[in-house]
Amino acid sequence: QVQLVQSGSELKKPGASVKISCKASGYTLTDYTIDWLRQAPGQGLEWMGWINTNTGKPTYAQGFRGRFVFSVDSSVNTAFLQISSLKAEDTAVYYCARWQWDDLTGYFNYWGQGTLVTVSS
């Protein structure tokens, strides 16, 4: 069965970097794009962007350009999110999700379990 398994929680100091992994199983990573979403404590869902898992080309939503980097290693069926120069406001749960295209639209039908990143001195 399809699964996206993310790496564990992280506690980082301001200014540090973090790299979160999202390992796909039950399908070939390069058959679908991977999107990243953020959920700040007590808040709603915010789409960060997506990565073309075939070409490795990322697309970032406004507000996530500069310190956020999406990457993929197809040899291990894994996508990554790296955040640099961490700030307290980056504290959130980060989700990877698989977008399923359905004609002209689509939906997120598989999600990772989420990775909590806490930024605190």
Add this chain to the structure above:
Amino acid sequence: DIQMTQSPSSLSASIGDTVTITCRASQNINSYLNWYQQKSGKAPNLLIFDASSLQSGVPSRFTGSGSGTEFALTINSLQPEDFATYYCQQGLSGPWTFGQGTKVEVK
């Protein structure tokens, strides 16, 4: 960007009740509207896609309706496992945007 507005932000209901959550888009999104359920500490789970199509494995007490700019999620005969937060999401164009969520709580 397309803005999605849900109402209410929260509601209290009892087991067996029928509840309706509404979602409004800032522009016409055809039927390109998805609904997700999120339980505390868990990832969101797809309930409804394309406004009214039930995702495989989702109980039939969940129904979606609407098109254009006005949508609704109805839960018939609310069950204990349905107490959660619900989000709508537009699938017309990127950036994909979500409503702010509706928390369904026990009365």
